[in-house]
Amino acid sequence: MVTDDFPVLAITSGEPAGVGPELCASLADRQWPAHLVVLGDAELIEERLARIGSAVQVRAYQPGLAPESGMIDVLHQPLASPAVAGELNADNAPYVLALLDRAVQGCVSGEFAGIVTAPVHKGVICDAGVPFTGHTEYLAERTSTPLVVMMLVGGGMRVALATTHLPLSAVPAAITPALLEQTLRIVHRDLVSRFGLDAPRILVAGLNPHAGEGGHMGREEIEVITPVLDRLRAEGMLLVGPLPADTLFVPHTLAQGDAVLAMYHDQGLPVLKHASFGGGVNVTLGLPIIRTSVDHGTALDLAGSGRADPGSLFAAVELAISMAASKRKSA
Ligand SMILES: NC(=O)c1ccc[n+]([C@@H]2O[C@H](COP(=O)([O-])OP(=O)(O)OC[C@H]3O[C@@H](n4cnc5c(N)ncnc54)[C@H](O)[C@@H]3O)[C@@H](O)[C@H]2O)c1
Numbered sequence: 001m002v003t004d005d006f007p008v009l010a011i012t013s014g015e016p017a018g019v020g021p022e023l024c025a026s027l028a029d030r031q032w033p034a035h036l037v038v039l040g041d042a043e044l045i046e047e048r049l050a051r052i053g054s055a056v057q058v059r060a061y062q063p064g065l066a067p068e069s070g071m072i073d074v075l076h077q078p079l080a081s082p083a084v085a086g087e088l089n090a091d092n093a094p095y096v097l098a099l100l101d102r103a104v105q106g107c108v109s110g111e112f113a114g115i116v117t118a119p120v121h122k123g124v125i126c127d128a129g130v131p132f133t134g135h136t137e138y139l140a141e142r143t144s145t146p147l148v149v150m151m152l153v154g155g156g157m158r159v160a161l162a163t164t165h166l167p168l169s170a171v172p173a174a175i176t177p178a179l180l181e182q183t184l185r186i187v188h189r190d191l192v193s194r195f196g197l198d199a200p201r202i203l204v205a206g207l208n209p210h211a212g213e214g215g216h217m218g219r220e221e222i223e224v225i226t227p228v229l230d231r232l233r234a235e236g237m238l239l240v241g242p243l244p245a246d247t248l249f250v251p252h253t254l255a256q257g258d259a260v261l262a263m264y265h266d267q268g269l270p271v272l273k274h275a276s277f278g279g280g281v282n283v284t285l286g287l288p289i290i291r292t293s294v295d296h297g298t299a300l301d302l303a304g305s306g307r308a309d310p311g312s313l314f315a316a317v318e319l320a321i322s323m324a325a326s327k328r329k330s331a
């Protein structure tokens with residue numbers, strides 16, 4: 001059960017051909033102020049541990065059992081087909097989704113205080129016939145949440161996205177006044193409730209080069225972004241922008257805000273990942289449950305090598321623990 005000061009967190013081990021299973025096992029290298037329960041196929045995790053020469057042991061998860069050093073507690077979920085490190089197999093896509101479903105179910109029932117996700121491979125899930133664009137959208141659907149916001153934290157930055165996993169050509173039409181307003185409300189609310197900021201200041205990027213150059217390089221700033229910002233400012237929200245994205249991330253400007261709202265995935269994430277890859281955290285705002293994740297993908301090239309850096313997973317667990325504590329304080 002989730003106790004006040006010792007949350008139980010579900011760690012989904014993700015794509016079985018990727019680095020997720022071995023990274024999850026490396027969580028046993030540290031002592032955590034939480035009970036970490038790895039969701040995955042126990043034999044797969046044992047096989048990866050043996051392969052990388054790790055002394056970590058696998059124990060079957062039982063609620064209430066105290067964590068032990070050098071051991072990971074695994075809530076066994078069987079693979080559909082044997083997994084080979086580095087080789088994607090669409091037959092295991094339902095397994096990957098079952099890990100997420102089980103974790104969500106545990107959060108809803110109160111068994112888990114939150115979810116930390118190791119990476120999945122979006123393409124192989126789609127290849128299996130399940131339209132899938134990412135955990136963010138999947139968890140929104142599974143928790144019946146109409147809108148969630150992806151935010152990455154790292155390198156001293158918090159970068160939220162107005163749009164997530166959609167083709168670049170679809171971005172301008174997706175940035176509607178309603179989307180932008182709801183997104184900013186979610187970012188603002190969660191920065192207060194989950195990150196402990198009293199009056200967060202959000203730097204909002206424009207969509208076009210030089211924020212549209214007064215309408216000469218695009219009109220979204222004038223017609224969509226500025227009116228939304230004006231409306232929310234009138235309510236007291238501290239919003240700066242729309243700012244030209246090329247200079248938004250220079251230290252002097254960045255220092256004037258607590259978070260950035262970028263208009264699309266590759267406007268914000270390359271900057272953050274350049275500054276912090278391997279140590280950043282992806283967090284989903286607006287969900288009724290806590291969810292954090294690594295900042296990297298399945299790294300098929302490293303799977304089974306023992307060379308994958310667990311830094312981002314560790315940071316994701318730390319953030320989930322701190323968010324669970326904030327939630328308890330505000331309850
Ligand atoms: N949280 C997630 O589930 C998540 C996040 C990002 C990407 N993805 C997915 O992962 C798949 C592969 O994506 P990609 O190839 O663009 O990115 P990737 O992050 O898997 O790999 C990019 C490079 O970073 C290296 N790298 C990644 N993780 C590392 C680690 N922990 N330690 C050391 N080096 C590491 C890889 O070896 C590779 O050279 C895609 O399907 C993508 O959508 C999932």
Ligand SMILES: N[C@H](C(=O)O)[C@H](O)COP(=O)(O)O
Pocket residue numbers: 133134135136137265269282293294295296
């Ligand atoms: N956009 C994320 C990143 O670059 O880290 C990644 O694709 C994972 O997204 P989900 O959390 O939605 O799976």
